Amino acid sequence: MLDLLLTGARLPRASDLCDLGVREGRLVAPEPDARQVIHLEGALVTPPLVEPHVHLDAALTVGDPRPNRSGSLFEGIAIWSERVQGLTVEDVKRRAGRVLRWQLAHGVQHVRSHVDVCDPELRALRALIELREEIGDRMELQLVAFPQQGIFSFDGGQDLMRRAVELGVDVVGGIPHYELTRELGVRSVEFAFALAVEHGLRVDIHCDETDDDHSRFVEVMAAETIRLGMAGRVTASHTTAMHSYNNAYADRLIRNLARAGMHVVTNPLDNAVLQGRFDAYPVRRGHTRVRELMSAGVNVCIGHDSVMDPWYPFGCGDPLQAAFVLAHHGHLSGAEDPARLFDMITVNAARALGLEGYGLREGGPASLVVFDAPTEAEALRLLARRRLVLRRGEVVARTEPARTLVAWDGGEEPVDFLP
């Protein structure tokens, strides 16, 4: 006897429908005998969504203590440095906890959050470590020690990074393009790698998040990854300067990222509004070279980055929104691209986070997401709601399908936006 039978599921890239059995929290072969049956009628079913890059400590602070009038990255950093003054553990936990619930409702079960550690009291980090404990098995939360003001350009930055690692982060971060000089930027990358190696941690660095084509710290990350044998354990986030590099340099760099076995996280929501701010027309869009990276075999995934904070006032924690925006800015509108965009918010992101046992297969965890749409392309186009989210066989989120009616020819007609 199964605990649950899901009929008529359409898995990613599959044209045929299949049935999925669930017993004791695991996916098993379908059987007719089940305590509960849910008919999915061709709905898309994916493994849990994975959020590889978000800033939970800053989330939901938009307008506090003051609005970002210019919308620029640097005004955002200045506002955040003021907001940090009044931070409390309870304040961070309340906002981060709310966004985690939003993410779970969208089907996200694994989250990597950067946490600003440029605070002598490390309040945000203490809060998120407490939250990581409290959410238990509901979701998986990885924390990155993120030095928003720099490691060598902020008083006590190196010490704060070391203390953050001792408190219990999973990943070491950095922000080399924000250090005072090119040399300090290089040193900050080397510092982050050395700290990660010393404690057996992964690396995820905010790298070259600028339109300055002289910002070239990703090459230092690739060299360190190769030198230290850290293939598969290193992520470069943003890398927007790559948009502006000359093509010969970008080609060599991308081949070296592939050789190093690095992951790249692109953050299309924030970078769509933050990049190109110093340009006269034509204005660069400042996204990293997603298609070229993927063609070279680099693992690319999509991050949401901010959720209503000083840098980005929009968002609701849904990776599908970020994928939708990347489809536009990354010229990913080809027939195969919706499935690739889904890879970038599921399996690719799972690889970057080093998740073990991830994916839909018999014997694996019955953790999955049911979309209110039949295919990846339709889910993306409609930003489809998640009808059902299962974690180890338990329903952890569900959404009632919306029903829309239009007045037409003297009566009312339903509209489902499907062709």
Ligand SMILES: [Zn+2]
């Ligand atoms: Zn970020």
